[in-house]
Amino acid sequence: MNLFADIRTLVLDALSQMQTEGTLPSGLDFSNVAVEPPRDALHGDMATNAAMVLAKVAKMKPRDIADALAEKLLQDDRIDVADVAGPGFLNLRLAPAVWLAIVPNAIKENADFGRSNMGQGKKVNVEYVSANPTGPLHVGHTRGAVFGDALASLLDFAGYDITREYYINDGGAQVDVLARSVYLRYLEANGQEVQFVDGTYPGDYLVKVGQDLKEKYGDTLVGKPEAAWLAELREYSTEAMMDLIRADLASIGIKMDVFYSEKSLYGTGRIEDALNNLDAKGLIYEGTLEPPKGKLPDDWEPRKQTLFKSTEHGDDVDRPVKKSDGGWTYFAPDIAYHYDKVQRGFDMLIDILGADHGGYVKRMKAAVSALSDGAVPLNIKLTQLVKLYKNGEPFKMSKRAGTFITLRDLVEMVGPDVTRFVMLTRKNDAPLDFDFDKVREQSKDNPVFYVQYANARVNSVLKKAALAGIDVSDNALISADIVHLNHDAELALARKIAEWPRLLELAAKHNEPHRVAFYLYELASEFHSLWNRGKEETGLRFHQDDNIAASQAKIGLIRAVNVVISAGLGILGVTPMEEMR
């Protein structure tokens, strides 16, 4: 139930009627006609830009259209007031009962309130995290993980058929490095002194892997040449790292549907298939790239390579798919991987990448555009850096000094819920400041607690009312008489609740889960405001002495707040708190 959509339908119907009556010319495009909440509540409940959008094509004055439209709309008993204002806005005021009707509706739909079918079941693949399997997830990965997961939930709630996917980069040279590093830890476990030279991973998360390896092989690999153990250890170490990463993800509530291995693309003809597809379209050629403009890299030299003509699909330069030694570049398996996604029948692909991969966007989009003949859009969202602070002071990370903050550290220090919420209070492409101390503060400075506190307060009221013998079951609240909600402050809260389905669709449409976080903050604020007004105006308290019917109506209102907060937090992946203690 989306009131804004309902009223927009009403407006469009009225416009069509005006066309049949000849007040408006036919053949107009209504797609830009919007019904939105006005910026200033004084203007009314909803505003439509219909008159201004249509004025030019209809060759009429905006105000004339608006006046005629107002007259039509007023015939509907949901519309109390329709005023023309400004350059041609039509401000609508709805009958209070229309707003208040959202309350029992929200309680009835409960966890499904706001769910939309705008996605029409379209298959969407959301690929996120995809960190190299060479170590635990760190803070940067965490942001991508949380953002991708919330976006997936958001789209799911908006009616898309979502697949959550992780691409394991287990095919490249970094896995050799991992294997060698693990071998060193293995030697260490066998009592040898080892040196971690450049080009190996010194992190102590590999200590246990080395020890486990000793359990498995004893000392049989000691002193053997690399050729004897490299392949084996590559396999073993990536498995161990993926176990680690899966556990990291689980600790913030993320469960992938698919883990897709890069290695599985090699030696199976899949890379060749993808490139053949491009070749058949005349997009693969042998050639030499121009040197990059500006300052030349020291070791630059012209070189003949196998290139993908990505410029045909919007890239700036063509991109190599084979190295000079004949091996694939990292781009080649990525092409094959996305080809696979296209073949699996997704209607849309979304990749979540760190901002440092921004240079990769155009070529990947070019590849998907070419592979799918433009049929499957690839939407790449970049997540900006996370700057860590401790008590207002920048917190510098250094692998060497052991002050490298991992996802696990974050979860242990502040918990999964706070981590997730805070990381979703910024747009994905804006840098994020994360202060370990501030996010744990239990005050309204901290949006997490502010929202949770609202939820807890509602529960507190429900509990006390039940103790006082009032039936506050959802069934009782649904059938409560909204006539008892007759105050502007109560109406304001009902309006905010009614915005939820619309907000959700907007957030989904723009792939912006942070909007959910901001909305929840506003909803909580509206609720806290009403709560406090009850101190002075006793008629606004939720629990009305000796008036069970009024109490049930008022408690129903805040139970609806509860429903929306739970649904919203659910999308963000945050567990609502029943009480704050």
Next chain:
RNA sequence: GGUCCCAUAGCUCAACUGGAUAGAGCACCUGCCUUCUAAGCAGGGGGUUGCAGGUUCGAGUCCUGCUGGGAUCACCA
């Protein structure tokens, strides 16, 4: 130098993708606890939306050019 992202109140950020007088929080000032949790609420001051043009009924939002910050730039992933 090329490409991408960013620039909004003293600070951290919104602004429903082109709508009305640009909004919140922090900080500062003034009020509100005998009351369902004051972990909260109400009110006040604070702005040339980096600069200069352009597009139109209308621009923080779109286009062009600057300035400043970040990321990235073939044979690493």
